[in-house]
Amino acid sequence: xxxxxxxxxxxxxxxxxPSGPAxxxxxxxxxxxxxxxxxxxxxxxxxxxxxxxxxxxxATGGEALNEAAGWWMVYMALVDLATLGVIAWLxxxxxxxxxxxxxxPAAAWQVALGALGVLAASVPAVVLSGELxxxxxxxxxxxxxxxxxxxxxxxxxxxxxxxxxLAELAEPVAYLGVILPRLEARLxxxxxxxxxxxxxxxxxxxxxxxxxxxxxxxxxxxxxxVLSVLPFLAIWTALYYTFERRLLPIMTxxxxxxxxxxxxxxxxxxx
Amino acid sequence: MHNRTLYQLTWLAAAMSLGHHLDHLxxxxxxxxxxxxxxxxxxxxxxxxxxxxxxLLLYRAGRVGPGFWALVSGGxxxxxSAVHFGPAAVEPPELILDHYDPPILGWLAFAWLAxxxxxxxxxxxxETRVWWQQRQARRATxxxxxxxxxx
Numbered sequence: 065x066x067x068x069x070x071x072x073x074x075x076x077x078x079x080x081x082p083s084g085p086a087x088x089x090x091x092x093x094x095x096x097x098x099x100x101x102x103x104x105x106x107x108x109x110x111x112x113x114x115x116x117x118x119x120x121x122x123a124t125g126g127e128a129l130n131e132a133a134g135w136w137m138v139y140m141a142l143v144d145l146a147t148l149g150v151i152a153w154l155x156x157x158x159x160x161x162x163x164x165x166x167x168x169p170a171a172a173w174q175v176a177l178g179a180l181g182v183l184a185a186s187v188p189a190v191v192l193s194g195e196l197x198x199x200x201x202x203x204x205x206x207x208x209x210x211x212x213x214x215x216x217x218x219x220x221x222x223x224x225x226x227x228x229x230l231a232e233l234a235e236p237v238a239y240l241g242v243i244l245p246r247l248e249a250r251l252x253x254x255x256x257x258x259x260x261x262x263x264x265x266x267x268x269x270x271x272x273x274x275x276x277x278x279x280x281x282x283x284x285x286x287x288x289x290v291l292s293v294l295p296f297l298a299i300w301t302a303l304y305y306t307f308e309r310r311l312l313p314i315m316t317x318x319x320x321x322x323x324x325x326x327x328x329x330x331x332x333x334x335x
Numbered sequence: 336m337h338n339r340t341l342y343q344l345t346w347l348a349a350a351m352s353l354g355h356h357l358d359h360l361x362x363x364x365x366x367x368x369x370x371x372x373x374x375x376x377x378x379x380x381x382x383x384x385x386x387x388x389x390x391l392l393l394y395r396a397g398r399v400g401p402g403f404w405a406l407v408s409g410g411x412x413x414x415x416s417a418v419h420f421g422p423a424a425v426e427p428p429e430l431i432l433d434h435y436d437p438p439i440l441g442w443l444a445f446a447w448l449a450x451x452x453x454x455x456x457x458x459x460x461x462e463t464r465v466w467w468q469q470r471q472a473r474r475a476t477x478x479x480x481x482x483x484x485x486x
Contacts, residue, residue, distance in 0.1 A: 181460045188452040189449070195445065306464065308464075
């Protein structure tokens with residue numbers, strides 16, 4: 065909203081401020097969040113691969129990592145729980161509430177309408193990502209990170225019902241609610257802070273799942289992961305500003321999108 | 336009362352539209368009148384420039400507001416998506432991706448198109464929000480004005 069735009073009834077006449085806490089921990093807190101997430105992605109996958117090796121379920125380290133990759137939608141819960149833990153620690157240290165990270169209040173119908181808008185605006189990202197998948201893995205191929213998912217039914221239920229919810233409570237809140245305001249405060253340029261957040265957020269996706277191909281890490285897949293999520297994250301970050309830093313519409317749309325994908329996988333609808 | 340962000344987003348969308356039309360010119364496929372005799376989606380899409388120019392003049396004169404721009408941007412997003420992305424797309428992604436050498440240029444042109452549609456959709460959502468806020472503000476001030484008139 066610009067100064068020339070009349071404010072909505074009952075809303076303050078000033079532009080909403082970054083929703084994060086005053087941030088005594090500053091950019092250090094942001095780095096802690098990103099570092100925790102990446103370290104956990106790597107740590108959990110390596111630990112699981114080591115256990116598979118020890119149990120004789122895999123003959124080589126590469127095979128063990130590929131086996132572990134099949135569970136990434138389940139152990140994602142650990143990463144998101146740890147993220148929530150770090151967010152809680154930062155809130156306790158800097159002050160503020162979790163609710164304050166979600167931005168100004170919005171009625172349920174506004175959240176629902178906003179989520180529909182987020183889904184509609186995500187169509188170009190879906191198309192771009194789909195074309196990238198076709199170009200790299202063939203026409204009609206399903207993305208490798210979905211193709212590798214191979215878990216028993218109970219774990220499938222967890223990955224479809226619990227993990228997407230945890231992911232929405234943790235991931236967008238961490239990047240848009242905590243990291244972005246801190247970078248904005250440090251850099252003084254919202255566009256630069258947003259660009260860095262989108263780049264780092266996309267970069268994190270290179271670390272899960274780790275796939276091994278021909279004796280080494282599959283770097284083409286890692287690059288594909290980053291490039292395929294980049295348009296989604298750019299659009300969602302732009303919408304975060306469009307909705308005056310309200311996170312709930314974005315979280316809801318992401319939950320429908322990611323939860324729907326996980327449910328389709330659990331039900332065996334993606335072959 | 337003019338919204339600076341609305342102006343910036345409109346100019347950005349117009350520039351991206353121009354870039355996409357340049358992509359058509361370079362590929363020289365899926366083009367129509369005035370470059371060929373055929374009247375098609377390309378021809379229809381050119382109407383956006385007079386619409387934007389007229390809209391800017393009317394907006395400056397206070398004759399149209401963000402609701403008008405939300406319809407223009409949203410309509411543009413639907414039109415470009417239907418032409419390029421829909422199941423019945425007359426110009427599917429392959430027409431862009433497979434017509435450049437080196438192929439990376441095709442990917443850049445396609446990424447430009449995706450970004451263009453995203454900008455249109457985000458702009459439309461922004462303009463809808465501004466329209467809604469202005470409507471709410473008008474409603475909030477109207478009862479007070481009406482009450483003043485009865486005295």
